[in-house]
Amino acid sequence: MKKMTGTAIPLSALRTKNSLGCGEYLDLIQFADFCKETNLQIIQLLPINDTGTSSSPYNALTAFALHPLYISIKKLPETKNNDMVKKELTRLQKKHNEKKRFDYTILRADKLSLLHKIFTEQNELIEKDLNLTKFIESNKNWLPSYCVYMVLKEKNKEASWKEWKTNRVVTKTTISKRWENKKLKSKHLFFAWIQLRAHEQLLKATKYIKKQGLSLKGDIPILMNEDSVDAWAFPQYFNTTLRAGSPADGMNPEGQNWGFPTYNWENLAKDKYSWWINRLKQAELYYDIYRIDHVLGFFRIWSIPEGDCSALNGWPQPFKGISRDELHAMGYNDDRIRWLSKPHVPTNAIESVNNNDYLATHGELRKIMDRIGNEELWLFNDTIKCDQDIWDREDIPLPIRQKLVEFWRNRMLVQPAKDTFYPQWTFKNSTAWESLSWEEKQSFENLVNKNAYEQEGMWANQAKTLLGVLNKNTKMIACAEDLGSMPDCVPQTLQELGILGLRVIRWNRKWNIEGQPYFNFDEYPELSVATTSVHDSSTLRLWWISEPDAKDFYYQFPPSQITGLQYDASKIRPGIYNPETAKYLLTAIAQAKSAFCIHPLQDFLALVETYSDANPKDECVNVPGSVTDFNWTYRLPIKIEDLITDKQLCNAIKNICNCHR
Structure with a gap:
C-alpha cells in the first residue's frame, strides 16, 4: 500500500x-x-x-x-x-x-x-x-x-x-x-x-x-443515538432495552455507559444488512477512506441493561453463557445460584447509614425490598429493574439509596436471559465470590477461562461476517479505531480483512514487558494508521509538556538518533516544547512502517511558533468525561488563506511528509 x-x-x-x-x-x-x-x-x-x-x-x-x-x-x-x-x-x-x-x-x-x-x-x-x-x-x-x-x-x-x-x-x-x-x-x-x-x-x-x-x-x-430518526423509524434494527458501553478498567472502575442502544444484528441480517450498506453507499459519495469508530463493537458490544447508570452489570454480545444446569452440575442449588446472581442486602449495612435505627431501617427497606424469611437479609423486589429505579426513590434517604446502589452492583453473576448467566466483569470483588471455597473458586475460574476462549471464536466469526459485508459493498479503504485493550482476535481478524488499525504513538507500547517500552517504528504494521494524537486526547505539545510518559519517549528515541531532517537537538528536552521539538517528534513518527501517518493539524501548526496558543489546553477538541460548551468547538487560530502564504510552515510540513515515503 x-x-x-x-x-x-x-x-x-x-x-x-x-x-x-x-x-x-x-x-x-x-x-x-x-x-x-x-x-x-x-x-x-x-x-x-x-x-x-x-x-x-x-x-x-x-x-x-x-x-x-x-x-x-x-x-x-x-x-x-x-x-x-x-x-x-x-x-x-x-x-x-x-x-x-x-x-x-x-x-x-x-x-x-x-x-x-x-x-x-x-x-x-x-x-x-x-x-x-x-x-x-x-x-x-x-x-x-x-x-x-x-x-x-x-x-x-x-x-x-x-x-x-x-x-x-x-x-x-x-x-x-x-x-x-x-x-x-x-x-x-x-x-x-x-x-x-x-x-x-x-x-x-x-x-x-x-x-x-x-x-x-x-x-x-458504529453507534446511533437513541434519539435519532433511525432508532425511531427502524426500531427493529436496535435493542432498545440495552445500552452500549465498555467494561470496568483501571481508568473507569465502573466501566462506561454511553447511552446508545445496541444493534439487533439478527434483524439487520434478515434485511441483508441493507441499512448498513446504504449508509456506506452514502458515505462513498464523498469519501475515499473511512474510519470505523469503535471497531470492537463489530466483534462484541458491551451491553448494559437499560436504566443502569454504570456498566458493571453488563455483558458482551455475543457471549458464551453459563446455564443453570451447568451451575447445578457444579454443585450449586437454586438458593446458591440466587446468592451468586442477586444482591443480598444485610440489615446492618443499611442501619449503619441510617442512624443505627433498626426499626426505621426496616421501614425503608420494605419500600423496595423483600425480607428473606426471618433473616436480616433482603432482596430487591420486582419494582427495581435497574439502579436508576433506586435513585428515583426520593422518599428513601439519599445515604440509604447510595448504599443500596452499591449492593445492586455487588454480584458475582449477571443474568442476560432466563436460566443463562454471565460472570460479572469484576466478579472477584463481590461478596458472593468471597464466600466460595478455594475449590469452588478454582472450578469457577476454569469454566470462565474455557468460555472466554470459545467466546473469542464467536467474536471473530461475527466480525468477519459484519466487516466482510462492509468490505464487499464499498471501494473505500477501511481504517479501524482499535484503541484500548483488545481481545487477541481483533488484530488478527483486521489483518485478514485488510483493514488498517490505529497506532497512537504515546499509547503504542509493549505493556506486558518490563519497563513497557514503546514499539520501534519499524515494528508498526504496514496495515495501520500512525498518529500523534486523537480528538479525545491532548495535543502532542500538551502531552510533551504535561504528561510524564513523554520522558520515556525521549529516552528511548534520543533526538540525536532520529534521521530524516536536521534540527537542533540541544533545544529538545522533556517538558519544553518548541518548533525543534515538533520537528523531532514528527520526523521520528514519519519513520513508521504504517501506510498512513495522519496527525491533527494542531500538531503540524506547532512547527512554527506563531500558531501555538498561550494555553495549550485550548488547542484540544474534546475533554472526555466532561460536558461543556468547550467540547467540539475548536477553531483554527488563522484563516486557511493566510496559512497557505506562510512558506515557513508549508515547507516544514512538506519536509515531514517527504520523510514518510
Missing part, C-alpha cells in the same frame, strides 16, 4: 474569509489547496452528520443526513442578489467570526433561522426545482423519514421522540402518510432542500479534493 501523510481536523474548525462562525463544506476547497501546497495527501474529518442540539459529532440524530451547520449560506443559489440575506450575513459574521471557539447552540439557531427565512421567501421556486425532486427520489430510503422526523422534532421543541405525546411508535406506512400530507409538504421540503444544498456543496468540495490528487477520509460511528 502506498505510504501517505495526512492531517485530521474537525470540519467546524476550519476558518476562511467566507465561512460563517465555523468551518463549512466549501471551506474544504481552500483547505485542499493548503494540503496540496504542503504535500499532505489525506484530509481526515470527524463525522459530519446532523447532530441536532448536540455539539458532539458522535451524537448524530441521523446516519445519513448532513449537518446544516456546515452549509455556506453565502454560496446558496437562492441568496444571489438577495439584499436581505446579504445584510443578515454581515450581521452574523460580526457576531460569530472573531470568536476563538464557536458557540454551537447559538450559531446553529442563527443559521437555521436564516435558512428558514430564505426558504419561506422562495418557497414556490424551490418546490418546483427539478433537482430537488430528483434528489428526493434518489434518496427515498432515508430522506422522507428524516424530513418527517425533523418536522415532528421542531413541533415538539426538539425533545427526544421518546417524550413526544404522539408519533412515538410509527411504521413505514404512517411515515409515508405524513410525508404525503399536503398540509405538511412545505415543512418537509424545507429539510429536503437543506439536504440537497448540503450535498451539492460537499460534493463540489470533494470533487475538488480528488482533482488535486488528495483523498478525503470520513468517520462512521
